[in-house]
């Protein structure tokens with residue numbers, strides 16, 4: 001008789017707690033901070049991480065059906081919140097490059113030891129169990145990426161070592177261009193904000209070493225250009241070299257394949273001149289002893305102010321010339337390509 005009452009009471013409690021479901025709404029992420037955007041891992045790495053880590057360590061949690069049943073849902077939700085607090089791959093871009101390197105090394109260690117993914121998770125998600133090949137893939141790529149991030153951190157330290165007070169000059173040392181660069185620039189960047197007037201444009205390409213064949217990862221590139229009226233427009237709060245370059249500027253870092261992508265608006269010629277429209281670009285190759293330098297400006301093949309030789313360059317080396325041929329895609333966005341070989 002007593003057992004019956006206990007069971008009934010338990011059933012009542014279980015029914016009651018169903019009125020307190022978990023909040024399954026996913027936190028909003030910023031594309032520019034997502035691990036897959038800032039680090040550009042190969043697809044196979046991303047696939048493993050999504051299966052094995054992303055339910056607890058990203059904003060893209062896939063809740064199982066039984067998360068609707070309490071108290072199981074509470075227990076799962078707690079793991080997710082705790083996992084995200086420890087490490088959220090959707091916010092990876094917020095960390096300094098040194099910290100990103102540490103995190104990836106730590107992940108490599110946990111996966112090697114078999115302590116992540118969590119054991120309780122694996123019982124319910126056997127597909128997230130990593131076999132030796134997958135473990136090795138993750139381990140090697142995370143380690144490699146950590147090394148690259150550290151190289152980048154060294155660069156950022158070099159950058160901040162450049163004396164800002166020598167930078168208030170249009171012809172200042174190219175290092176000045178990298179002052180106030182974010183800790184870990186992405187390979188795909190947006191220069192013009194959505195409210196900047198002008199024709200939208202995307203230029204992409206790949207940077208190679210001097211042999212023209214070997215992809216060059218981790219090259220930093222600084223870009224700046226005029227607005228649609230031909231002016232290096234300023235917001236008013238610019239300091240150092242930005243007082244000359246204006247607010248339409250950005251930094252990128254080529255990905256593991258040397259690729260980059262720039263989204264902005266199409267710049268215009270300086271007012272009342274016959275100078276072609278252009279984007280200035282400064283590159284900084286990885287390595288302790290390298291100094292940044294200007295490469296040839298990006299020009300546009302349909303610019304009426306091009307010199308004959310420049311026009312010829314676009315025709316002879318399509319996709320590899322500093323003179324970029326722009327074509328409107330289905331959405332009306334201008335698209336162009338420029339591959340670059342560095343170090344002559």
Ligand code: HEC
Pocket residue numbers: 049052053054055056057078079080082083086087103106107110111116117118121
């Ligand atoms: C079921 C949810 C879940 C999954 C899946 C999961 N984790 Fe975790 N992770 C957690 C929780 C909870 C913590 C914090 C408590 C702890 O350290 O055990 C954590 C902590 C961590 C930490 C910090 C731990 C420390 O020592 O400071 C790292 C790094 C980490 N996880 C990496 C990973 C990686 C990499 C994967 C995928 C291979 C993964 N996790 C899969 C839930 C998860």
